[in-house]
Amino acid sequence: MDQITVKAWAKINPYLEVLYKRPDGYHELVSVMQTLSLYDTVLIKKVRKYRLRLICEPDRLPCDERNLVFGAAEYMINEYGINQGLFIKLSKRIPVSAGLGGGSSDCAATLIGINKLFDLNIKTDKLAEIAGTFGADVPFFILGGTALVTGIGERCEPLPPHPHCWVVLARPPVMVSTPTVFKNWKPTDGEPGAEKFISAVRRGDINEMAKLFSNSLLPVTAGKHPEINALITDMKNLGAKGASMSGSGPTVFGYFRSKSSALEAVDALKKEHPSIRELYLTEIYNPI
Numbered sequence: 001m002d003q004i005t006v007k008a009w010a011k012i013n014p015y016l017e018v019l020y021k022r023p024d025g026y027h028e029l030v031s032v033m034q035t036l037s038l039y040d041t042v043l044i045k046k047v048r049k050y051r052l053r054l055i056c057e058p059d060r061l062p063c064d065e066r067n068l069v070f071g072a073a074e075y076m077i078n079e080y081g082i083n084q085g086l087f088i089k090l091s092k093r094i095p096v097s098a099g100l101g102g103g104s105s106d107c108a109a110t111l112i113g114i115n116k117l118f119d120l121n122i123k124t125d126k127l128a129e130i131a132g133t134f135g136a137d138v139p140f141f142i143l144g145g146t147a148l149v150t151g152i153g154e155r156c157e158p159l160p161p162h163p164h165c166w167v168v169l170a171r172p173p174v175m176v177s178t179p180t181v182f183k184n185w186k187p188t189d190g191e192p193g194a195e196k197f198i199s200a201v202r203r204g205d206i207n208e209m210a211k212l213f214s215n216s217l218l219p220v221t222a223g224k225h226p227e228i229n230a231l232i233t234d235m236k237n238l239g240a241k242g243a244s245m246s247g248s249g250p251t252v253f254g255y256f257r258s259k260s261s262a263l264e265a266v267d268a269l270k271k272e273h274p275s276i277r278e279l280y281l282t283e284i285y286n287p288i
């Protein structure tokens with residue numbers, strides 16, 4: 001095998017509860033994470049002429065150490081003694097800095113791809129451990145599907161596959177910094193709802209899940225960007241079973257029962273929010 005193409009799935013957080021700030025500055029959390037049908041691709045090719053080259057499409061992304069794909073490839077080359085050059089092409093479709101885990105998923109896809117391309121036979125647990133050194137939510141993407149994520153994001157436990165539904169994504173045109181959002185998070189007196197939510201996931205009760213969507217980071221990001229709350233309300237008015245923000249935002253997601261109702265919502269949102277260029281119709285997707 002001379003080359004491999006790996007899909008890097010986007011994620012949403014139907015449930016995200018920040019528990020407390022740790023002495024090291026990270027936040028302990030409990031989250032249910034779910035992959036969607038929206039994906040980037042990572043093509044990895046063996047070459048002779050050079051050691052490592054990354055190109056990105058579109059090309060406004062950094063293609064050096066600042067890109068987690070480059071870092072992951074560099075790590076694998078050094079750690080597993082790969083004495084073969086690598087050409088990597090990252091084709092982006094997942095919106096960047098959107099709360100959809102694109103960069104983390106690309107990183108995980110690179111680790112998975114190199115493991116397969118060179119028959120390294122690194123076990124999933126070890127690969128997830130390596131993934132954790134690149135970012136708190138990278139280990140989830142080694143598994144994908146539906147998972148209960150705890151710790152700072154590094155502990156992942158598979159949950160029964162989330163039932164299918166159509167998911168509309170709307171990314172407001174604002175930039176959000178994940179570290180700043182976490183820094184501005186404040187504990188509240190709200191009831192912890194993780195157990196109820198996880199029980200709904202285990203029962204495959206999508207209506208109950210949609211009622212219980214929750215994100216501790218929503219007040220922080222929406223406090224600065226009120227259009228996020230407006231989008232959540234609009235999605236519900238357009239027939240979503242439920243709507244919430246993913247990760248630290250700013251992307252809003254809504255669950256729809258049918259493809260036609262989801263498409264109608266996309267059209268209506270385009271009209272109501274002309275500044276939003278990034279609207280996507282996706283589905284819940286559980287890679288096997």
Ligand code: C5P
Nearest residue numbers: 025026027135136137152153178179182
């Ligand atoms: O680990 P990652 O680089 O994805 O996280 C980005 C930033 O988000 C961290 O540097 C940290 O400031 C914040 N973070 C956090 N608690 C988490 C995950 C991320 O405070 N559980």
